[in-house]
Amino acid sequence: FLNPNKNKSFLYVTSLRRNLCDTKPKTGILMLNMGGPEKLEDVHDFLLRLFMDTDLMKLPVQNKLGPFIAKRRTPKIQEQYSKIGGGSPIKHWTSMQGEGMVKLLDEMSPETAPHKFYIGFRYVNPLTEEAIEEMEKDGVERAVAFTQYPQYSCSTTGSSLNAIYRYYSNRADRPKMRWSVIDRWPTHPLLVECFAEHVSNELLKFPEEKRDDVVILFSAHSLPMAVVNRGDPYPQEVGATVQRVMEKLGHCNPYRLVWQSRVGPMPWLGPQTDEVIKGLCERGKKNILLVPIAFTSDHIETLHELDIEYGQVLGEECGVENIRRAESLNGNPLFMKALADLVQSHLKSNEPCSRQLTLRCPLCTNPTCGQTKAFFANQKLS
Known part of the structure; x- marks a missing residue:
C-alpha cells in the first residue's frame, strides 16, 4: 500500500x-x-x-x-x-x-x-x-x-x-x-487527465490476471444530507468529475462513487466508502482501487483514512486480495x-x-x- x-x-x-x-x-x-x-x-x-x-x-x-x-x-x-x-x-x-x-x-x-x-x-x-x-x-x-x-x-x-x-x-x-x-x-481537461493518469498507473500494479476484475472506488468527502437537500451542487459536480475520468479511461473497469469521513449520528450522503468495501468483499470482489477524487493533495483523509483505516485495517478484516490507492495529484x-x-x-x-x-x-x-x-x-x- x-x-x-x-x-x-x-x-x-x-x-x-x-x-x-x-x-x-x-x-x-x-x-x-x-x-x-x-x-x-x-x-x-x-x-x-x-x-x-x-x-x-x-x-x-x-x-x-x-x-x-x-x-x-x-x-x-x-x-x-x-x-x-x-x-x-x-x-x-x-x-x-x-x-x-x-x-x-x-x-x-x-x-x-x-x-x-x-x-x-x-x-x-x-x-x-x-x-x-x-x-x-x-x-x-x-x-x-x-x-x-x-x-x-x-x-x-x-x-x-x-x-x-x-x-x-x-x-x-x-x-x-x-x-x-x-x-x-470539476471537468477541466487537464484535471481529468491527471486523475486518469494516476488511476492507470495504479491499475498496472495489480496482478495482470486480476486487473480486469479491479473495482475502482472514487472516494469523496461526504456531506450531511441536510446540506445536500438545501440544493448544494457538490454531489453532481463530483459525479461529473468521475464520469469524465471514466470516459478518459475508456470505461476500463467497473466503478462506483462512494463517500467518506462521515461524523456523528446525522444522515450523510452515501454509500460510505468503508461499507462499500465490506459489501464488495462479501460478493467476491476482492481487488479494489481507491481514488481520492475530491482532493488534490495528500492529507489526513488520504494518508490515514484511506491508506490505514481502509487499506490496511479494514482490508485485512474483510479479506481483500489486493487494495491500493491511486496517488494524489501532489507534485x-x-x-x-x-x-x-x-x-x-x-x-x-x-x-x-x-x-x-x-x-x-x-x-x-x-x-x-x-x-x-x-x-x-x-x-x-x-
Missing part, C-alpha cells in the same frame, strides 16, 4: 523564491483550502476553528458545544496525525503547486505578470484573513480567489469565500484590489499546468465569477452566502 512519505523525495528546493522576491506582484492568486495542522500541538486549534465554523456546520449552542467537541476529539485526531508523520503535508503540497503554477503563468501570461501565490487556509495558519492582509501589503492589483476544491460546496469553497467577504464587510474602506474568483473546475507537473491554465483562462475571460456562483442554493438558510455571491459578482474588473 502507499507509503505516506513516498512523495517526499520530490525535493522542495525551490524555497518559494517567487514568494520571497521583492518584485511587486501585479496578480495575486489566493489558494483557498481548509488546511491541516502541521504539528500535533496545532490539532486543537484546528478542530476548534472547524467546529466553530457555522458555514461548515450548525450546532446547538455552538459557542459552547464547538469547544467541547474540539477538546474531546483532540487526543484521537492527534493519534491519527502521529501515524502519518506528525502533521498534515497539505501546506507543503499547496506551496509546491503554487510555485509551479506562478512560474508557468509568468511565461504563459506576461501581460498579467508578475504573479504571486498566497495560501489562505480556513482553520490553520496561514489563515485566509492573514493572506489578504499580505496581498494588500504587497500592493497586489488583481486578486484571484482560487479554490483548491475542484467541486463546489457551500461548506468548503463557500466557507472560504464567506471569509473573504466578512473580512471586507468588517472594514470601513473598500477593497484595494480588484477581486474575482475561480469557484469550481505532478501536469497538475501545476492545469492550475496555470485555469488562472490564465479566468483572467482572459474578465468575468468576476462563474454563472453558477451567482445562484444561491434554493433552500439556503445562510444570508451571508447571498451577500458573498453579490460581493464577487459585482466586482468591476476593468
